[in-house]
Amino acid sequence: MAAGTSFSVVEYFGGDDGHRCGYCKNATGNFSHGMWAHSMTVQDYQDLIDRGWRRSGKYVYKPVMNKTCCPQYTIRCHALNFRPSKTHKKILKKMTKFLSKGEKPAGDDAGCDGEQMDSMIEEGAEVPLVEPVNIMHSQVERPIIPSSPEKDSDSKPSTSETSREETVSPSAGKNPRLTPKPGVGADPSKPPCRKAKDIRKERRLQKEQQKQQDGGGTATNPKPPPATPASGQPKPLEEFINDSVPDDPLHRLEVRLVPVSFEDPDFLASYKQSVELFARYQMAIHDDEPFECDENQFKRFLCDSPLEAETSPDGPDMGYGSFHQQYWLDGRIVAVGVIDILPNCVSSVYLYYHPDFAFLSLGSYSALREIAFTRHLQKQSPKLSYYYLGFYIHSCPKMRYKGQYLPSDLLCPETYTWVPIEKCVPRLETSVYSRLHEDTQAGDACALKDLGRVLVLHKRTVMPYAAYSRKRKGCTDEKEVEQYAGLVGQTCAERILLYRS
Numbered sequence: 001m002a003a004g005t006s007f008s009v010v011e012y013f014g015g016d017d018g019h020r021c022g023y024c025k026n027a028t029g030n031f032s033h034g035m036w037a038h039s040m041t042v043q044d045y046q047d048l049i050d051r052g053w054r055r056s057g058k059y060v061y062k063p064v065m066n067k068t069c070c071p072q073y074t075i076r077c078h079a080l081n082f083r084p085s086k087t088h089k090k091i092l093k094k095m096t097k098f099l100s101k102g103e104k105p106a107g108d109d110a111g112c113d114g115e116q117m118d119s120m121i122e123e124g125a126e127v128p129l130v131e132p133v134n135i136m137h138s139q140v141e142r143p144i145i146p147s148s149p150e151k152d153s154d155s156k157p158s159t160s161e162t163s164r165e166e167t168v169s170p171s172a173g174k175n176p177r178l179t180p181k182p183g184v185g186a187d188p189s190k191p192p193c194r195k196a197k198d199i200r201k202e203r204r205l206q207k208e209q210q211k212q213q214d215g216g217g218t219a220t221n222p223k224p225p226p227a228t229p230a231s232g233q234p235k236p237l238e239e240f241i242n243d244s245v246p247d248d249p250l251h252r253l254e255v256r257l258v259p260v261s262f263e264d265p266d267f268l269a270s271y272k273q274s275v276e277l278f279a280r281y282q283m284a285i286h287d288d289e290p291f292e293c294d295e296n297q298f299k300r301f302l303c304d305s306p307l308e309a310e311t312s313p314d315g316p317d318m319g320y321g322s323f324h325q326q327y328w329l330d331g332r333i334v335a336v337g338v339i340d341i342l343p344n345c346v347s348s349v350y351l352y353y354h355p356d357f358a359f360l361s362l363g364s365y366s367a368l369r370e371i372a373f374t375r376h377l378q379k380q381s382p383k384l385s386y387y388y389l390g391f392y393i394h395s396c397p398k399m400r401y402k403g404q405y406l407p408s409d410l411l412c413p414e415t416y417t418w419v420p421i422e423k424c425v426p427r428l429e430t431s432v433y434s435r436l437h438e439d440t441q442a443g444d445a446c447a448l449k450d451l452g453r454v455l456v457l458h459k460r461t462v463m464p465y466a467a468y469s470r471k472r473k474g475c476t477d478e479k480e481v482e483q484y485a486g487l488v489g490q491t492c493a494e495r496i497l498l499y500r501s
Helices: 042-049 086-101 159-163 196-215 237-242 265-285 295-303 355-360 362-378 397-404 421-430 465-471 478-493
Strands: 009-014 032-039 054-056 059-063 073-078 141-143 165-167 253-259 321-329 332-341 345-353 386-392 408-411 418-420 455-458 461-464 497-500
Touching: 009 478, 032 478, 042 332, 042 478, 086 237, 086 355, 086 362, 237 362, 253 265, 265 295, 265 321, 265 332, 265 345, 265 355, 295 345, 321 362, 332 362, 345 355, 345 362, 355 362, 362 386, 386 397, 408 421, 418 421, 455 465, 461 465, 478 497
Parallel strands: 009 497, 141 461, 345 386, 455 497
Antiparallel strands: 009 032, 032 059, 054 059, 073 386, 073 408, 141 165, 253 321, 321 332, 332 345, 408 418, 455 461
């Protein structure tokens, strides 16, 4: 499914120095390993987040779990089996009432239901103050290297192996995406017995699809005529989202998906409005100073992405990569969810919204819409069935809200296997850091086994680390490369190109 000649290139920075923690405010207690991703395939990033990594812009970081003050566990929700809680239903009904009649909650319901939102990079990692090297992909030459170890366990490749080279095709721009047709993805099947209400909803769907054709952007979560749930079956998430909005609501909400690309006309047309909304959100919700949320910061953290856009015959219509999911209310953007669409999941990167609409609990509402979107994509791409919410931080009570989207798993920081969250919570109540896997004999299936096969990029040429170390007699970076390879795992270490000066 990879885009042919695409490949990942990273610079590794280690993680020995402690930085300020945005959760507990410890001045030096936040430790993480980091690397700058010049480019990255969606499969490589999928494999990295399944080993506890996460990106902020092009910076990819992994908390040092047994050392950092507030351990951050990767969390994923089983989107297909998700059932909204009472709180989730309340949030969805609140949105329906506002759209239908303009009703705003009063009293205790006027807040954000206690939801907390991640702030940007300072909460999870410290971007090193270094200038990444400028790597021109068109100048990189790639050798032919076996993708898996042979029976011979000797890590040193033969001289002839390292001399066979082929030039890698340039990947100067993002790969073109398949342009989806407005409304594609809705389930055309209809129940044999139809109520008048269902017929009215179908007519409304047709109107919405026509509006999408006229309004630009790609509609997400199109509204199909809802099938009546079987007796005793819970009402699905999609029905709560689309429920009971009249044909002529007081307010109109439209969700558009735009690729993060300055070559995309819809992204460009809404760019200025997105920048202004981001600054307003950061200053009101996270008390940022204007210089901390200017256009440069917006581009660096929420537009710059290392992910190479890819398409696949068995993938979603819009392809894989980084996107902004925009929430348009009465013709203006009120919220933007930054997401990555990957082979196995939709990964939430960030959300920002207009503070005047905080009463709609847009953080939780957008998460529910993204879960529904994941379910929608799974119909096109069967492997894509999880919704990743970033990191779960049990030691920080205000960040436990991510555990409310059930069923969910946490990633074991030692075996890199998934464990149901209900089994993890008792362990985390006892200790902020815990090996979550119950089997003490279980290990990391992708642990580093052969340092010599780690791919490095040196002087525009790709080679195994064994060949590089022979060329660079007396090189002293073996421990650093070994640490990097252990963190990304043997599989990724043999695919990702580690830059060496």
